[in-house]
Amino acid sequence: MILWTDKYKPKNSDGIIAQKKALEQTREWLGKWKKGRALLFYGPPGVGKSLIPEVLASEGNMELMQLNASEKRNTEQIERFLHTARTRSLFSRGKFILLDEIDGISGQDRGAVSSIIKLIKNSDYPVFLVANDPYSAKLRPLRAYAELVKFSRIPVPSVAKRLREICEKEGIKAEPDVLKNLARWSQGDLRSAITDLQMVCQGEKEISPKNLEILGFREREAGVFEIMPAIFRSGSINAARNMIKTADKDPDEIFLWIEANIQYEFREPEEIAEAYDILSKADIFRGIVSRQQNWRFKGYMIDIMSGVSLAGNGERHGWVKYQSPQKLFILGSTKAKRAAMESLCRKIGSVLHCSSRKAKEAYVPYLKILMKKQKGLAEGLGLEPEEIEIIRKF
Ligand SMILES: Nc1ncnc2c1ncn2[C@@H]1O[C@H](COP(=O)(O)OP(=O)(O)O)[C@@H](O)[C@H]1O
Ligand SMILES: [Mg+2]
Incomplete structure (x- = not known):
């Protein structure tokens, strides 16, 4: 199976969605690149951090040498890669060096960070580093050698638009609501949006909200950190309800998770109040269920809980680090x-x-x-x- 994230990976920089500023900053930096300096891309997953060096390399007819540091690697392996990467061979074309996912290098492996610094100092070629969190303590020594480039989440309408283009190319008819929900669901992570779309479209010529249920099933094995966005961000009571019903967690526990995270998910006081209000109504039924052992009411509780998916104006802000509820302990x-x-x-x-x-x-x-x-x-x-x-x- 060919992955749509590869099939629809942009071939040139015109195809890169959003990230205008990052692209501009990168080009500018390349224009005045000096030995001893690196560029450090950071930001959430699936937004083009690995993509940009790849696209710029192919546009400039450069070789891209890349190492993914998150796969268990020791200092020695990194050293070996760095050695072949940094030196110029006589007839080779130019190259970019990409050290991807460097937060993956383990904390104890101090050697790895210093060998990356060595590479930056000695490389004849521009070095790109990619990290989710560039401010972590172990990467601190690197920051003195790198200019930071921030990547943001891709706006939901742009994600939806991209999904629509892909559907057109695949000859699949999609209801706009489906694509909008998929886009929202992805929280600005284009990679996961495209992957989800491919799952949903598997063997279909036409997709409707019903097809999204397959994601609910996939989410069955998912941890709570996939469950939460599906409930808060699917924009559909049905999708949220389906998630609560099929998740591998007890609805009571999901209730506590929702309760603990309303304050992080919503920005405006009115939205927070609205969400708590919905939850308090679900809580009435939760009380009846536990006092009377009346399981019929569990269905009502779930229905009402699902309503938080529609709280507020539907706009959600950036990436949320969901917190586990204290009450669970x-x-x-x-x-x-x-x-x-x-x-x-x-x-x-x-x-x-x-x-x-x-x-x-x-x-x-x-x-x-x-x-x-x-x-x-x-x-x-x-x-x-x-x-x-x-x-x-x-
Ligand atoms: N800004 C973007 N424009 C177009 N496609 C993108 C963009 N960001 C991500 N993608 C799609 O998602 C895939 C993964 O992107 P990638 O750059 O590897 O993410 P990351 O930011 O995690 O490194 C790409 O192959 C491409 O299909
Ligand atoms: Mg990447």
Whole structure:
């Protein structure tokens, strides 16, 4: 299968979407390039950081020598690459050197950073570095040798437009809403938008919102960091609901994630208020579910939760680092306590020949009193120290 990200990779700089400033800055820098200086591209994934050196190299009929530093490499391998890269061979055409994903070099590998610096100092050719986060401590020494070029997320309308062009070339009819949602979903990551589109179009001549469900299924194995944008940014209650229903996480847990991240996802106070308002309505049903064990209401809770996908004016800002909800840890710890309590009651029940529920209701409160009076009682029942502790605090 040929990947559409390769098939539709621009051949020249006219095809590069957005990134005008980055492209301009790069050209200018190349024009006055001096040995000893490098260019450091940084920004979110899938926006053209690796693409620009490639396109500029082919436009200038240059060779592009690249090393992806994120694949486990040691200093020695990097050194070897750098050695062949930096020196001019007699008849070769010019080249660009691209060290991609350098945040991938491991923190302990101090040697790697200093050999990159060595390369920058000695290279006869321009060196491009690419990192997601150029401000990380381990890359600090490099920054003295590099000019930073910032890459931004690609605006949603531009992503949608690109998806439309690809559909036209593939002869696929797409409803505009589908492409818009795919674009929003991607959070300005064109690579993932194109990959998603290719998945959705698999074997189709026409795509409608229904086809997006396949992404829901793909998201099944996805972590919460894929689930969150799908809920917050799909722009469709159906897509959000589908995600909550098919995700491998419990809706209660997703609820907590939404609650914890509304403040990061939305910018305007009114939007934040609106989102919390929607969630508070879902919370009413959440309460009924847990109090009455009434699972029918779980469906209502999910339906209402999905409404956060439409909160605000639909505009979302940049990339959001979703935070894990504090409450989960608390729930986690009470869960452990509950499990310990259950095992305790089972033990007592088996000694006293009663159900563990009866043990909990009828005996544990008395055990607490008896234990104080009668030393060695708990040990006699075969209880573990943690279990004794639970009874003490009961
Ligand atoms: N600005 C862009 N213009 C056109 N296509 C792009 C752009 N950014 C990304 N793409 C598409 O996404 C793919 C991956 O882009 P790439 O530059 O490798 O991303 P990264 O920023 O993570 O290095 C490209 O091969 C291309 O198909
Ligand atoms: Mg890249």
